[in-house]
Amino acid sequence: MNKFGLSSVITEKATVELLDIPQGVKVTFSGDIDVQNPEPIFVPFFEQIHSNVIANGVKYVELDFSKLTFLNSSGIKTLIKWITKVTPLPADQKYNFKIIANSQITWQETSLKMLSMLAPGLIEIQIQ
Amino acid sequence: MKLFKNVRNGFIEMVFGPRWTYIATVRTFLQNFLSITLADNKWADVISMAASELLENAVKYASEEGTKISVEHSKDEAKLYLNVENFATPENSKVLAGEIEKISTGDPQEVYLQKMQEAALRTDGGSQLGLARIRYESNAAINMVVEGDLIRVTVIFDLK
Ligand SMILES: Nc1ncnc2c1ncn2[C@@H]1O[C@H](COP(=O)(O)OP(=O)(O)O)[C@@H](O)[C@H]1O
Ligand SMILES: [Mg+2]
Numbered sequence: 687m688n689k690f691g692l693s694s695v696i697t698e699k700a701t702v703e704l705l706d707i708p709q710g711v712k713v714t715f716s717g718d719i720d721v722q723n724p725e726p727i728f729v730p731f732f733e734q735i736h737s738n739v740i741a742n743g744v745k746y747v748e749l750d751f752s753k754l755t756f757l758n759s760s761g762i763k764t765l766i767k768w769i770t771k772v773t774p775l776p777a778d779q780k781y782n783f784k785i786i787a788n789s790q791i792t793w794q795e796t797s798l799k800m801l802s803m804l805a806p807g808l809i810e811i812q813i814q
Numbered sequence: 815m816k817l818f819k820n821v822r823n824g825f826i827e828m829v830f831g832p833r834w835t836y837i838a839t840v841r842t843f844l845q846n847f848l849s850i851t852l853a854d855n856k857w858a859d860v861i862s863m864a865a866s867e868l869l870e871n872a873v874k875y876a877s878e879e880g881t882k883i884s885v886e887h888s889k890d891e892a893k894l895y896l897n898v899e900n901f902a903t904p905e906n907s908k909v910l911a912g913e914i915e916k917i918s919t920g921d922p923q924e925v926y927l928q929k930m931q932e933a934a935l936r937t938d939g940g941s942q943l944g945l946a947r948i949r950y951e952s953n954a955a956i957n958m959v960v961e962g963d964l965i966r967v968t969v970i971f972d973l974k
Binding site: 722763766792793800801 | 837855863873923933934943944947
């Protein structure tokens, strides 16, 4: 459950869920994101999280990819769209991300490190 | 019938009518196949990711049915060749040639970062990220050959 009342996005092969954590909120990704057009599926969900985070003054969003086995480049684009919404925000609305990557899943270290480079200073990455 | 003798190199070839739902199956198969063929499992992961990105393109941009994917492991050179063929319009061939040129001349990480920044601003379905991602994650060389309306994209992984 989460304080924003948002339900998870569940596709045939992937689940993306929003959870409350003491420091803010956490989004967990699991399965494979490999659909042809992930934007209409995920972008509205990310946008809802984004506006709720700002409206509620949440400052910390954890993105946990440790159970996501595959992510295609169109899926990467949906994350880019979210992250690059935060960089232009005024300081009082900005929030921080922490990306959790799984060292056992080869693409994660490289791909997710690049995401953190998109918003220097706003994203911390933890490889476990 | 066409069968050639290739005893020195590990080789696999698949021809299929491109359908999105087959891509994951081929990716998983290649991942398993390559983890037997190659000593380092990381390469199996990277190469199957690249195959998946190329097949996505073959499905999205093919002007007609038919896709061929082949993988050849040259042990002597310590290289692996991944080829994907499909039919394409001259417009898409041109875009692809331009993309390959751009990706191949710059630093892989800088090019990928720049493409990510551009992708954020795109509102069409495309991301123009797939090829840059392959190059950044594998450091492989990407080439293409055009023969009439048939194109072949080759990614060469240096396994050394
Ligand atoms: N197999 C292909 N056949 C025809 N055109 C292609 C092919 N692969 C790529 N292209 C062209 O190259 C561009 C870049 O591909 P890519 O980097 O994977 O981005 P995306 O898939 O998001 O469009 C595509 O938009 C397309 O115009
Ligand atoms: Mg692509």
